[in-house]
Amino acid sequence: MNNYRNEILNEFIDRYEKSSYYKGKSEKPRKISIVLHKKFPEYGHSFHYEETNELENIVFQLQSQGFVEFSKKSILGDRELILNQEENCLDRIYKELKRVPVKEKIIHYVKLLDQYYEETFIKDFVDEMKKRAIHQQSLLPYLKVYDENDLENVMKILKGMIDQKDEISFRRFSEKVLGDTKKLEKYKNKIVHIIKDFYDDTLDNENDIFEAFYIRKNPAxxxxxxxxxxxxxxxxxxxxxxxxxxxxxxxxxxxxxxxxxxxxxxxxxxxxxxxxxxxxxxxxxxxxxxxxxxxxxxxxxxxxxxxxxxxxxxxxxxxxxxxxxxxxxxxxxxxxxxxxxxxxxxxxxxxxxxxxxxxxxxxxxxxxxxxxxxxxxxxxxxxxxxxxxxxxxxxxxxxxxxxxx
The missing domain is CATH 3.40.1360.10 (Dna Topoisomerase Vi A Subunit; Chain: A, domain 2)
Known part of the structure; x- marks a missing residue:
């Protein structure tokens, strides 16, 4: 069974967190709305009576709880929902979804980044990631957005590369820093981007980048x-x-x-x-x-x-x-x-x-x-x-x- 209620509320929060008002770039909030038949194509069709009826019940519940309003021209089969952006309403939505506001995620993520502050190219990388996080800019292609496990593994790899002083195979290095011979393969593209952009942009390819840190896929x-x-x-x-x-x-x-x-x-x-x-x-x-x-x-x-x-x-x-x-x-x-x-x-x-x-x-x-x-x-x-x-x-x-x- 579709959880229409969660889908609607999550989309509203996604769009709210991407808004200029949420990011502090606008003094007044702009209208955030969802047109039901655009999000749920089955809504309003006679062949989908049960889905339409379920969606109608849900949106009227959301309206009665003060989460949304209907646009003036909103009718059955062509209904537009408008998010109530008052703080109390948004707090209740976050609580229902058990969702952490992105601003709180950013604060926590920046604190995690501070733990990896080292006097190498990692310092420049961390500074840039903090800057991007604070301004709610994309962390790609370097990191998965606000993912703690991804950050931990990427930093383990970078620290391991700096500390590596003897030649080692790609798979042995993967096992050494990540505990798995194949896990480094998953992160190699991120590492390539980080090294080229924050360490040495003259390194031409993946092999050169890892070899610069004594890590080789084949014997030298x-x-x-x-x-x-x-x-x-x-x-x-x-x-x-x-x-x-x-x-x-x-x-x-x-x-x-x-x-x-x-x-x-x-x-x-x-x-x-x-x-x-x-x-x-x-x-x-x-x-x-x-x-x-x-x-x-x-x-x-x-x-x-x-x-x-x-x-x-x-x-x-x-x-x-x-x-x-x-x-x-x-x-x-x-x-x-x-x-x-x-x-x-x-x-x-x-x-x-x-x-x-x-x-x-x-x-x-x-x-x-x-x-x-x-x-x-x-x-x-x-x-x-x-x-x-x-x-x-x-x-x-x-x-x-x-x-x-």
Whole structure:
């Protein structure tokens, strides 16, 4: 049996709580009404006599209790109900529905948010959620509106991500913070939005976001190319005997010892195509991808501990905001004095026919790197250009010596 009475009262309260008057944006309440045949299509039809009769009895009860009034033109089959917005009437409706007013929910929710006030990006996130809650704005896509359990789980995940210092699988992390290997999957989209909007908007996809906090769906690997001898758990690996490249699993890095590197320079390369193609004299290569792989960071630190300043360090990547971000992240996270290789105005001019125009987001991101790359970024902004690294160096004559940086 339909509970028409509750449906009517709940819709009235829903619309009342969304009104400008309830939110304090209007001094006087505006009429809130329900036209019965629009809400209940069966109302007023001869084939639905019982439903019509039941609804008539209910609305007359609501009228007699002072909850609603009928519009002047209200008749059987075409009845319009108008909510009585006096405080006493509304209090009685809330009590009957056993419903907590949204303003009380907000006060309680803001108090809960205050419990998660930490000096990390979580602070900015909490501040924004409090602001939205107080002004009765949507919390989507970050949180389910005023849902305590949802808030608790999201904050557990964020806190767990900050505290995670060693590589862990996605499912193990889910079990660690939520007690269930599959539960994190339910929250991942919310976490992605939070991290991009409050932590780092340069992280491009879901995998990069979780990998930035040591959480991986698949094991990590480091791609290496060049003349070197490595030792893992006593086993010698001679890269000189390999014609292509060597893939080092992240799990092996803690047991890695570098025995020898025959190179005058080390180069990190952003894109896999260029990693395969570039062939300079006396150079040892590491493929960085987007450099959200902590295995690469750990290997580079190990490499720098071994080589120190006896070699030069270069990074070769796209001449765009993403490439600059990877370059600066490499320096910041490894403390290695990398220099940019062929990421300059000369290459933009040389390959101008292959450049692409900047998007609005490109321009915004480029400005954040302007302090360190002023002349290059000024040129890119003025000429509306960016360049992918795969374009550079297709002529083999350009690949004989590194002194073109």
């Amino acid at each position: 690997y480091v791609y290496l190319k060049g003349n070197a001898i490595l030792q893992i758990n006593g086993q010698i690996i001679n890269l000189n005997e390999m014609h292509y490249y060597f893939v080092l699993p992240s799990i092996c890095i803690k047991d890695l010892k570098i025995k020898r590197i025959d190179a005058k320079q080390v180069m990190t390369i952003e894109n896999l195509t260029s990693f395969h193609d570039v062939s300079l004299n006396d150079t040892f290569y590491i493929f960085t991808n987007g450099f959200h792989n902590h295995a690469i960071e750990a290997f580079l630190k190990c490499l720098y501990d071994f080589l120190g300043e006896s070699v030069h360090y270069f990074h070769f990547g796209d001449i765009d905001a993403g490439g600059f971000h990877i370059y600066e992240s490499l320096i910041k996270k490894t403390q290695i004095p990398f220099q940019m290789y062929k990421m300059n105005i000369e290459m933009l001019k040389k390959y101008k026919d292959y450049t692409k125009p900047l998007t609005q987001n490109d321009r915004k991101r480029l400005l954040s790197f302007k302090e360190n790359q002023n002349e290059l970024i000024d040129y890119m902004l003025k000429n509306n250009v960016k360049l992918e690294q795969e374009i550079i160096g297709e002529n083999e004559n350009e690949r004989k010596d590194i002194n073109t940086y």
